[in-house]
Amino acid sequence: MYELASFLFPLLLFVALWEIFAHTGLVKPILLPPPSKILKRLLIEAGKGAGEIGLADHLLNSLYRLVIGFSTGAMVGALSGLGMGMNRWIYGYLNPVITVLMPVPGITWTPILVLVLGFGDPTLITVTFIASFFPVAYNTAAGVRSVKRDHIWAGKIMGVDRMGTVFKILIPSSAPYIITGLKLGLARGWRTLIACEMIAAALTGIGFWIFDAKEYLKTDVIYGGIIVMAMVFVIIDRIGFGYLERQTIEKWGMSADIG
Amino acid sequence: MLIFILPLASLVIIWWTVYWMGLIRVLPSPIEVAGTMVSRWRILLRDLGSSAVRIAAGFCLAMVIGIPVGLLMGTNRYVHFLLRPILTLLLPVPTLAWVPILLIMWGVGDQTIIFAIFLGGFFSIAYNTATGVRGIDQDLILAARIMGASRRELFAKVLLPGSMVSVLAGLRLAIGYSWRALVGAEMLAAASAGLGFRVFNSWRFVAVDVMFASLVIIMAIGFIMERFLVEPLERRTVKRWGMIRV
Numbered sequence: 285m286y287e288l289a290s291f292l293f294p295l296l297l298f299v300a301l302w303e304i305f306a307h308t309g310l311v312k313p314i315l316l317p318p319p320s321k322i323l324k325r326l327l328i329e330a331g332k333g334a335g336e337i338g339l340a341d342h343l344l345n346s347l348y349r350l351v352i353g354f355s356t357g358a359m360v361g362a363l364s365g366l367g368m369g370m371n372r373w374i375y376g377y378l379n380p381v382i383t384v385l386m387p388v389p390g391i392t393w394t395p396i397l398v399l400v401l402g403f404g405d406p407t408l409i410t411v412t413f414i415a416s417f418f419p420v421a422y423n424t425a426a427g428v429r430s431v432k433r434d435h436i437w438a439g440k441i442m443g444v445d446r447m448g449t450v451f452k453i454l455i456p457s458s459a460p461y462i463i464t465g466l467k468l469g470l471a472r473g474w475r476t477l478i479a480c481e482m483i484a485a486a487l488t489g490i491g492f493w494i495f496d497a498k499e500y501l502k503t504d505v506i507y508g509g510i511i512v513m514a515m516v517f518v519i520i521d522r523i524g525f526g527y528l529e530r531q532t533i534e535k536w537g538m539s540a541d542i543g
Numbered sequence: 544m545l546i547f548i549l550p551l552a553s554l555v556i557i558w559w560t561v562y563w564m565g566l567i568r569v570l571p572s573p574i575e576v577a578g579t580m581v582s583r584w585r586i587l588l589r590d591l592g593s594s595a596v597r598i599a600a601g602f603c604l605a606m607v608i609g610i611p612v613g614l615l616m617g618t619n620r621y622v623h624f625l626l627r628p629i630l631t632l633l634l635p636v637p638t639l640a641w642v643p644i645l646l647i648m649w650g651v652g653d654q655t656i657i658f659a660i661f662l663g664g665f666f667s668i669a670y671n672t673a674t675g676v677r678g679i680d681q682d683l684i685l686a687a688r689i690m691g692a693s694r695r696e697l698f699a700k701v702l703l704p705g706s707m708v709s710v711l712a713g714l715r716l717a718i719g720y721s722w723r724a725l726v727g728a729e730m731l732a733a734a735s736a737g738l739g740f741r742v743f744n745s746w747r748f749v750a751v752d753v754m755f756a757s758l759v760i761i762m763a764i765g766f767i768m769e770r771f772l773v774e775p776l777e778r779r780t781v782k783r784w785g786m787i788r789v
Contacts, residue, residue, distance in 0.1 A: 291627075294626070294627070294628045295628045295632070298625075376546060380548070381554060383766065384762055387722065388758075389726040391723070391739075392742055395743065395754055475637040478639065482639060483730055491637075494640060498644075501647060506640075506643045507644070513636050514632040514633060
């Protein structure tokens with residue numbers, strides 16, 4: 285409770301100062317609208333009913349793309365990472381490919397994908413997939429490769445079969461790495477998705493929403509969008525990953541704080 | 544070396560096969576793209592130069608402002624109390640989300656792009672610096688005080704070395720973020736040059752060969768930065784001090 289209060293108090297103070305500052309007129313109101321105006325705009329956008337595209341439609345569309353892109357990207361990434369950790373031929377092949385392709389900003393794939401898949405969900409989901417894939421694959425591979433040989437041998441001696449080795453030894457031992465990879469993958473997928481919604485005009489999505497607002501100088505929409513993005517991500521991160529960590533690595537006495 | 548190049552060569556072969564089979568109508572052949580890189584080297588070099596200047600400016604700005612803010616947060620608990628929630632909320636906001644506001648403020652151009660790069664790097668530098676300073680064992684600080692360290696000595700001999708791992712981790716993350724911010728911001732806000740601008744511009748005019756040529760350059764630069772900037776940073780710090788690899 286104290287934790288929550290000490291988190292919210294500075295924010296409220298900040299918002300109050302912002303409100304006062306915005307009313308002094310030192311900065312053009314179009315550049316820095318007061319929070320009350322942003323909140324009003326958010327409520328108007330959230331209240332838009334059927335037939336209009338409101339905040340809910342943008343947000344749900346973005347989340348839909350994120351969920352599909354990230355979950356497939358993470359799945360393929362984790363499997364590739366596991367393969368890389370277990371087999372040195374797979375590692376030898378995929379490691380250079382990942383090293384070269386991982387630093388490419390996800391947004392650069394957008395123009396190519398638009399040429400192939402056209403504007404819309406397929407392109408956006410694929411870009412999210414690509415962005416999420418690399419961190420998950422890279423970290424899973426690092427995790428599996430860091431598992432002590434002794435543990436694997438001990439398992440073998442005690443008669444654990446291949447599936448047992450994977451599920452009882454490799455995955456639990458590399459869980460901190462895998463979770464770090466998933467976190468990074470989700471963050472990168474989310475950033476890339478928002479960016480792509482801006483350039484691959486999708487007509488819906490938070491990224492499109494704030495970029496489109498720029499054309500009409502609706503800065504309240506842009507700030508509102510940024511606030512919504514921040515809140516959505518903190519909620520996903522705290523609740524989703526908080527739960528995952530409590531169920532796995534915290535219970536096993538490990539920590540994912542290596543990022 | 545060869546082991547490293549073979550898998551990449553196989554990618555080019557896959558690319559060439561896809562081209563040869565005509566699976567993707569607009570795809571240029573690798574040879575065509577290589578030819579474009581040779582014939583358009585002047586433009587591409589200029590793009591590379593503009594991008595390099597922008598990222599250097601933005602990243603230095605992020606470092607010069609981010610590290611002091613982080614140190615202040617780490618040493619002063621009031622500052623930490625006030626800034627922590629704001630940083631926590633703003634850290635995961637996609638950098639490019641700020642670009643629309645910057646565009647309204649400054650229009651297309653270097654200023655917008657450099658500021659976007661700054662925003663990309665600033666948060667992770669400040670956040671990690673603060674975490675690093677706060678993570679220093681209080682006993683060390685007390686011991687230094689008892690032995691009569693002045694404020695400056697405390698800072699130079701205890702706080703700075705003690706938080707170095709975390710500061711460098713922040714810088715390492717920030718390199719990646721600034722790089723992404725650079726390419727993205729150039730796509731949205733560059734007036735005339737830059738790698739991101741070239742990709743975006745050639746896309747608009749469906750000059751697919753130029754687009755692929757710029758992409759190959761982006762790949763190469765990303766790889767070079769990773770190899771010669773990020774990995775040495777990692778080797779010097781995280782690995783040498785026996786911390787876990789990220």
